[in-house]
Amino acid sequence: MTGVQTLRIAIRALLRNKMRSFLTMLGIIIGVGAVIAMVAIGEGAKARVEASFAAMGTNLLIVLPGATTSSGASGGFGSGPTLTWDDLKAIQTELSSVKDAAPSLRRTAQIVSEEQNWSTGITGTTPAYFLARSWPIASGSAISQSDVDGGTKVVVLGQTVASKLFGPSSDPVGQTVRISNIPFQIIGVAGKKGQSPTGQDYDDVAFIPVTTFQSKIQGGLQKYLTGVIYIAAAGDVARAEKDVVALLRERHRLGDGQPDDFSVRNLAEVAGAQAEGTQTLTMLLASVAAVSLLVGGIGIMNIMLVSVTERTREIGVRMALGAKPRNILSQFLVEALALSVLGGLIGVALGAGSAGLLASRFGWPMLVRTDVAVIAMVFSGMVGVVFGLYPARKASRLDPIQALRFE
Amino acid sequence: MHDIRRVYRMGDTELHALAGVSLTVEHGEFLAIMGTSGSGKSTLMNIIGCLDRPTSGTYFLDGEEVSRLDVDRLAEIRNRVLGFVFQNFNLLPRTSAAENVELPMVYAGVPAKERRERAVEALTLVGLGGRLEHTPAELSGGQQQRVAIARAIVGRPRVILADEPTGALDSRTSVEVMAMLQAQSDRGITVVLVTHEPDVAAYAARVISLRDGKIVTDHRQTPVRAVLEEARA
Known part of the structure; x- marks a missing residue:
């Protein structure tokens, strides 16, 4: 059978x-x-x-300046200026475990085209930012080093901003917008990045050279870096994190037992936990x-x-x-x-x-x-x-x- | 078959269903076993049919001592040497006549195509060649018993065991069934019939009667030929 x-x-x-x-x-x-x-x-x-999290960047570290304490009330991370432009330069040049490091200075401002206007986060940064966040450019070009050196009035729009101002699937490269009443030439549109884990729209953003941000938006050069530093690790994120912490502690002359006056967020860890x-x-x-x-x-x-x-x-x-x-x-x-x-x-x-x-x-x-x-x-x-x-x-x-x- | 005893235990009491039965059945014999209920005829039938094993005694079937074989070997013997016809037909419900007849060959490992051919052949022999796909519910009692006979003979057995084959049938279809059993006997197949009706036993060439687990009479007779009163449908 x-x-x-x-x-x-x-x-x-x-x-x-x-x-x-x-x-x-x-x-x-x-x-x-x-x-x-x-x-x-x-x-x-x-x-x-x-x-x-991948949209945010999994090999990404974010360095925030430390907390200020005014009359006993702690302001939380990011409230006090502890990071300097020299810190950024040191991270960029001295650490082999760091691939790219870029500042991100942010302020909400009204951005106006000929027909529309939109309130968005104006981000002052350097070319390294696009590398650190592996953020491609959809059309036109990214902010260049010469833009940063010369403090030119150019802007790279995020997808959301571009479509709000000029309509979807338009190519506004070459046109002019006004930010805080100052005319900026659009040199590029960034690619779509999507949403953050908390639902925030990454594409609702406009990038300008960090030097232009300081002089035109923030109003004057400052010694302290009043934003955050994005760092892309070259290989092992944990090693890069350790290196950055050690470097900043040394530069800020923090002795043993003194707490950090900055904080480093490791997104890979957060992503892993999630x-x-x-x-x-x-x-x-x-x-x-x-x-x-x-x-x-x-x-x-x-x-x-x-x-x-x-x-x-x-x-x-x-x-x-x-x-x-x-x-x-x-x-x-x-x-x-x-x-x-x-x-x-x-x-x-x-x-x-x-x-x-x-x-x-x-x-x-x-x-x-x-x-x-x-x-x-x-x-x-x-x-x-x-x-x-x-x-x-x-x-x-x-x-x-x-x-x-x-x- | 010598000095067969079968003892059932029910709690503390022992029930001697068979108390020393010795019997020799020749090839091709048509034997009827008679007896009232409780006489041990069913037990004897079960032992002859290799469904049950005697408590003591020896049973040679076709030269092989089968009383001590294991269940698998007994199943093989039932499959290859014996054919069963039951009082209540015992056809599988909701299964076509042809498939019912094929059943023993399934367990014998006959290939599907040959099974089908032999089933059709056997059903034709019992006059049901036109009702291959009918299920038991669609057949009359006599027709069902004819399917059962086809199933019993399809495996080309040496012995056919018929346990009250006419018990559930009217007298006319009973004659039909007995005629078929006689036909098998004429072909040299041993037929063992269990019945309590003398009319039915009359068709056999040898009749033994049991009482209280023992053979009381054993005589040969000229069998009554089962003659069909009218042509088969």
């Missing part, structure tokens, strides 16, 4: 009771479907978080779904037991006609397996479908992980074997005489 024949007998037996077979499968379908959908949703959420958070969520969802798969397995066992009792006579007839106990065992086992595997297949399809639906609703990338689908399938198959074994053994151990007499 071959496996194909056993399978055929099992399928025929299941088809004899279509409704019952379907309801039994439903437990597995829901279980597997839930696992697939939950993991896909979790992965989608994770991918979204990761994408937003990813871990979503990972935990995914695991939680998946384990809840796995429990429902287990419940589905118990449903299979229940129905198989009923089926064995109901078909006692059939078992007796089969035995009388020459079926060996192991033929009966494999028949019922294959029935349970067919239920669970078929249920698993439908579950995968349904889970993937609902995950896709949810993903498109939430605007997440849909990520049905094939490994999870395979694991769920294997697991549901195992559920079928484990929960099918007991009823199948029960069937195979029936006494043919008793079974034939069974009413």
Whole structure:
């Protein structure tokens, strides 16, 4: 008796009771479907978080100036001027672990085109900024070193600003806008960067040379760097972070035991923690779904037991006609397996479908992980074997005489 | 078959369903086992049919001592040497006549194509060549028993065991069934029939009767030929 024949007998037996077979499968379908959908949703959420961190830059360090304390009230990080332009230059030139370092001075200002106006964050920076944040230029060019040296009145618009002022899919390069009533020539439009993990629009920004920012927007050169420093690490972010901290402590002449008068944020760490958070969520969802798969397995066992009792006579007839106990065992086992595997297949399809639906609703990338689908399938198959074994053994151990007499 | 005993234990009491039965059945014999209910005839039938094993005694079937074989070997013997016909037909419900007949060959490992051919052949032989795809529910009692006979003979057994084959049938279809069993006997197949009806036993060439687990009479007779009153449908 071959496996194909056993399978055929099992399928025929299941088809004899279509409704019952379907309801039994439903437990597995829901279980597997839930696992697939939950993991896909979790992965989608994770991918979204990761994408937003990638937009920020995962090899990125942000140095903020230290806190000021005025009459006992601490102003928080960034409130006091502790970083100097020489600090920036030192970070840039002295540390091999730092690839690019750029200042970012920010102030909200009104930016006016001939027809529209828009309030946005004016950012004074250097060419290194675009490298540090790996921010491409969509059209035109980025701010050049000669723009910074000469303090020219040029501006690179973010995508959001460009479309607010000139309409979507327009190319405003070469036109003039006024920022704080000073005319600036648009030399480029930055590429789309997307949203920060907190939902802030990165593209709502306009870049001008840092020297122009100081003289025209901020009103005068200052010794202190009243913004933040973006640093792209050359390799290991953690090493770059350590180097920057050591360098700044030395330059600020901080002794042992004195706290830092600046702070360094490591975005890779934040991204990792976020990813871990979503990972935990995914695991939680998946384990809840796995429990429902287990419940589905118990449903299979229940129905198989009923089926064995109901078909006692059939078992007796089969035995009388020459079926060996192991033929009966494999028949019922294959029935349970067919239920669970078929249920698993439908579950995968349904889970993937609902995950896709949810993903498109939430605007997440849909990520049905094939490994999870395979694991769920294997697991549901195992559920079928484990929960099918007991009823199948029960069937195979029936006494043919008793079974034939069974009413 | 020598000094077969089968003891059932029910709690503390022992029930001697068979208390020393010795019996020799020749190839091609048509034997009827008679007895009232509780006489041990069903137990004897089960042992002959290799469904049950005797508590003691020896049973040679076709030269092989089968009373001590394991369940798998017994299943093989049932499959290859024996054919069963039951009182209540015992066809698989919601399964076509042809598939019911194919069943023993499935366990014998006969290829699907040959199974089908032999099933059709056997069903044609019992006059049901036109009802291959009918399920038992769509067949009359007599037709169902004919399917069961087809199933019993399709495996080319040496022995056919018929346990009250006419018990659920009216007298006319009973004659049909007995005629078929006689036809098998004429072909050299041993037929063992269990019945409590003398009318049915009359079709056999040898009748033994059991009482209280022992053979009380054993005589040969000229069998009544089962003559069909009208042509088969």
